[in-house]
Amino acid sequence: MAKWASTDDTASVVPFVKIDSCQQLEETFQFGEKLGEGAFGSVLLALRIxxxxxxxxxxxxxxxxxxxxxxxxxxxxxxxxxxxxxxxIVAVDAIYESENSCYLFMELCDGGNLADELQRRTQFAEQDARCTLRQLGSALSYLHRHRVVHRDLKLHNCLLKRIPSAKTTDGSSPRFCRRRGEAAVDRKGSPATHPCPFVVKLTDFGLSIELRVSDQSLGDNVGTPAYQAPEIVKCSSYTEKCDVWSLGIIMFSLVHGSLPYSSRSESDLIDEIKDFNYGRLCNRCKTCSELSAECRAALSHLLVQSAVDRWSTSEFMDSAWVTEKSGGAREGNIFAMMRNMNRTGDK
Known part of the structure; x- marks a missing residue:
């Protein structure tokens, strides 16, 4: 369970401006192309004149x-x-509100999202996945400490902001790995000091909720089906651990190159989630054997049917895979990992 922090120090510091209409904004900003559109609104490019x-x-x-x-x-x-x-977490510069609309002026992330990046590369090497998941895990740990549950964590909601100034040990730009097992290197072949050429920014908090008390349970069925935790699709009560499952699905997708499901209909997908067992999947998945033991251990603790047994975000951040140190949070040894992967309760 996450360690909760007081939210007394999180009063809004973002300028909140009431306007009569969008025309007022056009006096200060020039609006350009549409960057995206979702169920809850559209995103436009704007330039401050x-x-x-x-x-x-x-x-x-x-x-x-x-x-x-x-x-x-x-x-x-x-x-x-x-x-x-x-x-x-994507930063908001200002909020403008009219009678019928709200306008959130957010930092521009020029690298697309993780779904775009995965499609471009087809698969992440472990080192690349690690530096990506470290950032996501850090954001989630912060949110959970402040009693915020995202509830729609997925590849598309992870924006990327390029770092043009990132340099390797010899001053060149880092080459991001394209194949598993290939390390990020500089021009001379030395390990890159900045293997991630982007900053990950978590966005889209339309389905998020701030819990009133630390042990509050939730019950509404929200989120994107392929990333929903078993307790949500089973219509059971759930906690912030639903985000941890979604983090595991993202991690699996990056290191394997695809989601862990094969269903083509939503009803079949729900059945597959209810019966999901990472250890069983690993036994018949060729790419699993190519992953490090630490990577498989982390996935086995994130993708656990029982939310009680599932890692918290802080345990994930302290794991051997994330820290690259032996003896990280709770995995103990390879035997403990295998017991967890094949736990009968996950059938």
Missing amino acids: SDGHKFAVKKMVKKKDPKTQYGKSWENEIHVLSRHRHPN
Whole structure:
């Protein structure tokens, strides 16, 4: 279970401006191409006329019924992003609100998202997955300490911000690995000091919720099916550990190159999630044998059917795979890992 922190120090520090209409914004900003669109709003490129600074602006139409999932989404997003700052959570510069719409002016992430990156590369080497998951795990640990559950963690909601100034030991730009087992290197073949050429930024908090008390359980079925934890698809109560399962699905996707499911219909997918067993999958998955024991151990502790037995984000961040040190959190040894992978309760 996460160690909860007080939220007394997270009062909004983001400028919140009331406007009569969008026309007022056009006096200060020049709006450009559409960067994306989701269920809860569209994202546009905006340029501040005074200094040329670029933003990603999320426009959300305010629904009249706040009890609907859509009606609450813009309030959820504003509540979380205006109160919580972290290097791996997309930053909000200002919020403008009219009678019918809300405009979130966010930092521009120019590297697409993790889904785009995975499609481009087809598969991540372990070192690349590690530096990516470290950043995501850090963001989740922060959120969980402040009683925030994301509830829609997935590849598409992990934006990438390129680091053009990242340099290796010889001053060249790092070459990101394209194949498993291939280390990031500089021009001379020495290990790169900055294997990640981007910063990961967690975004889209429309389905997030801030718990009132640390042991509060949730019950509503939300999120993207392929990333939902077993307790959600089983319509059971759940906690912040649902995010940990989603983190495991992301990690699996990066190191294997695909989701761990083969179902083509949502009903079959739900059945597959309910019966998912990482150890059983590993026994018949060729790419599993190519992963390090530490990587398999981490996955086996993230993708556990029982939320009680599933790692917390802090345990993941302290694991041997993340820290690259032996004797990390809870995996103990290879025998403990195998017992966990083949736990009968995961059948």
